[in-house]
Amino acid sequence: MNTATSRTALIVIDAQESFRRRADWPAVSNPAIVEQVNRLVDVARAKGDLVVWVLHSEPGSGTVFDPALGHVQLIEGLEPRAGEPIVTKTSHNAFTTTNLQQLLTGHGVAELVVCGIRTEQCCETTTRIGSDLGYRMVFVTDATATHPIEHRDAPAGRSLAEILADPATLGTDEIIARTEYALAGRFARIATVVELEKA
Template sequence: MTTSSTALLVIDAQESFRRRDDWSTTANPAVLDNIALLVDRARASGDVVVWITHADPGSGGVFDPQNGQVRVMAQLGQDDAETALTKTTINAFASTDLHERLESQGIRRLVVCGIRTEQCCETTTRAAADLGYEVEFVTDATTTSDIAASGALAAVSGADIMRRTESVLAARGFATVTTTRERVGAATAI
C-alpha cells in the first residue's frame, strides 16, 4: 500500500495524438510542459502516477497498437515502475482495472490531466466522482482541438470546449478545477 492517498492520472498523453493533423492547432500548446510539472510534483510528493493510453485495436489508425503510436510521449519521462494501463473506452475505468488498483492502494483523491479535455479527461473525471473519489481537474494540463462544423452543427473552438468542460465539472460538483500553477506552486508553473 502506498503512503499517499493521491494519484495523478495522466490520460492519453500519447504519440497517437501527435500523429494527427490537428495536433499542430491544439488549444493548449503548453499541455505537455504542464503535465511534466505535475508528474514531477506527484513523484516528489510520493503520490502514485498512473499512465493511461487509449487503443483501438484493428482500426489501422494512430490508435491501433500495431502502428506503434500507443505509447506515452517520451518527453514526459514515464517510469516503468509506475502503473501503466491501456483502455479501449473513453472512460478509463470502464475497460481497465483502474478502480481496483486505486482502491488496493488506498487512493481516494485523483488529479486528472491529459489529452482531449472533453472526452477521456472529462468522462474519466465524471466516472471518478461517481465512484466516490475526490477529483482535482488540472485544466491547463489538458488540451483538445477544434470541432469542425458538420451539417447543422456549428464549429466549436478548442478553447471554448475547454471552458465548457471547466464550467460543467466545477458547477456540477464533479471536480475542483485548478491550474498547474495552483497545483505545483507559482514558481515552477508555465
C-alpha cells in the same frame, strides 16, 4: 514511493503519440502539454503520490490508435518511472475497460488529479466517472489539451484550414470553458498547475 500511504493519484490520460500523428495536431489548444504534465508529475512524485499513465488503444481500427501502427505510446518527453503503472483503455473513460479502480483501491487512493488529452473527451469523462465512484476529483485544465470540433453536420474530408475557417466549428477556448462549467462544483475542483505546485 510508499504506496501504502498514497492518498492521491495523478492520472495522465492519453498523452500519446497518436494525437501528434493526426492532421489536427497543429491546432492543439496546449502545445506545451508535455511540459505541463511533467510539472504535475514532479509534484506528485515529490509528495509520494501514485502516478498512473493511461493510453488509448483501438486494436484493428487501422487508425493512429491502432497499436499495430506503433503510435500508442507516450509523447516524447514523458517518462514513467519504474513502478508507475501504465494501463491501456479502449473506452473514453479510464475505468470501464481497465483495472484502474482496483489499482487505486490497492493503493488507498481517495483523490484523483486528472490531466492529459482530450479536455472534453477522455479527461472529462474519466473525471465524471471518478466522481460517481466516490473519488475526490481535481481537474487541471491547463495540463489538458484538445482540438477544435466540427459541427455534426459538417461535410467529411475537409482540410484543417477549412475546419478552422468554418464559423460552426467549436473552438478550443469554448470547449475548455464548457468543460470547466460542466465539471466545477458538480464533479471536480478545477485547479491549475501553479496552484498544485504551491499547495
